[in-house]
Amino acid sequence: MFEDIASAIAQQDYTTATQLIDTLKQEHPDHPWLTFYTAQVEAAQGNLEGAKEIYQKLLQECSNRKLLLQIREALRQLETAESESQQSAIAQALAQPGGKDTAVFILSAxxxxxxQQAAQTLAKTFSIDPYNARLQIPSRGWRLFRIGEKGALSYYSEALQKKNVPCFCVPLNALDRLNVLQVQYFRTQEDRVIARCVNAKGQEGTFEFQWSDIQQQVQGRVPIFEEIITKDKKGKPTSKRQTLDYVQFCDLHLFPEQTILRLCDQKYQFQQSAPLTDTIQKGETITRNWLQLLNYLEEKMPEIQRWGDFTPFGESAIAFSQTLQQITSHIDLKRRYETSWDAAFQLYSGLVFFKGESDLKQP
Known part of the structure; x- marks a missing residue:
């Protein structure tokens, strides 16, 4: 009684096939062959995901040997079609201007x-183990998950977002357009703020703005390492690198100017920073002065969004040390040992900048 349905599908007459299926379902609502042909119509009309779900469910419930063989063959054909469609879409994305530029792929918490559901989707998309995929999804903040070509990563990002896996992709060269200024101190003049700064070329100058021009604030700390000598179990001296201290940073983002004003607790000239001179006392610790400065910024900009989850992001980013070496950190610290943490902070702040800028443009 199913010959007419099979014939209609073979002739690509899906309207007739659907009508015949609906008619027969009134008498045989749970017949496995009707379910099978329903999946065939879904697949033929482009709903590959829906067809796959029907086939997989039917595979678990069906005991008809002949039908099982056809279901398995249909699933194999769907997987082939999905793979070919994906490769075609990626190839088109790579062919676009900038498609082969290096980009970072970020997973959100x-x-x-x-x-669990997100991990299964991530595992399937990137052909990795579901357990490991689950470990990659952060509980807070962001994780740097992949480095690759922008076209391919953009495709994966869009596909995962459609399945409710929060992620995004940004090309590394986007960082180059940001103007990062190292702030030496702030002065105020009526409603204007004057920042004494050093630019990327080491040139000193001033940058004027209003507190209302600041859209975001990013805080983070990077470690300072020191080599220490310890003794192993046999009493033999051995060198070991450990964290000696942390340097605090605070970035202020101005979207229209494509500018980041970067404050550093080791570089900021607190005694020059009117009107903070009344609260910042000579001889006080840098820690206390830094907290006073942050409190002052919060008082002046109470409504802006503040980001402070750099550390977990940095821990994921430093695994990609070769990529981080390509990033200009715009951090000038006297270090005895090089580290990827400086570039990781620049990347994090840049990603926050682009994410905030993108969200602002959306209706």
Whole structure:
């Protein structure tokens, strides 16, 4: 009784096939062959994901040997079609201007109850183990998950977003357009703020703005390492690198000017920073002065969004040390040992900049 349905599908007459299926379902609502032909129509009309779900469910419930063989063959054909469609879409994305530029792929945090489904989707997309995929999804902040060509990573990002896996992709060369100024101190003049700065070329100058021009603030700290000598179990001296201290940073973002004003607790000239001179006392610790400065910024900009999850992001980013070496950190610290943490902070602040800028443009 199913010959007419099969014939209609073979002739690509899906309207007739659907009508015949609906008619027969009134008498045989749970017949496995009707379910199978329903999946065939879905696949033929482009709903590959829906067809796949029907086939997989039917595969678990069906005991008809002949039908099982056809279901498995249909699933194999769907997987082939999905793979070819994906490769074609990626090839088109790579062919676009900038498609082969190096980019970073970022995963955003998800609540614990949503991680399992997201991990399965992530594992399938990148052909990795579901357990490892689950470990990659952060509980807070962002994780640098992949480095690759922008076209391919953009494709994966869009595909995952459609399946409720929060992520995004940014080309590394986007960082080059940001003007990062190292702030020496602030002065105020009526409603204007004058920042004494040093630019990327080491040239000193001033940058004027209003507090209302600042859209975002990013805080983070990078470690300072020191080599120490310890003794192993046999009493033999051995060198070991450990964290000696941390340097604090605070970035202020101005979207229209494509500018980041970068403050550093080791570089900021607190005694020059009117009107903070009344609260910042000579001889006070840098820590206290830094907290006073942050409190002052919060008082002047109470409504802006503040980002402070750099550390977990940095821990994921330093695994990509070769890529981080390509990034100009715009951090000038006297270090005895080089580290990827400086570039990781520049990357994090840049990503926050682009994300905030993008969100602002959306209706």
């Amino acid at each position: 998800l609540p614990l109850e949503e991680k």
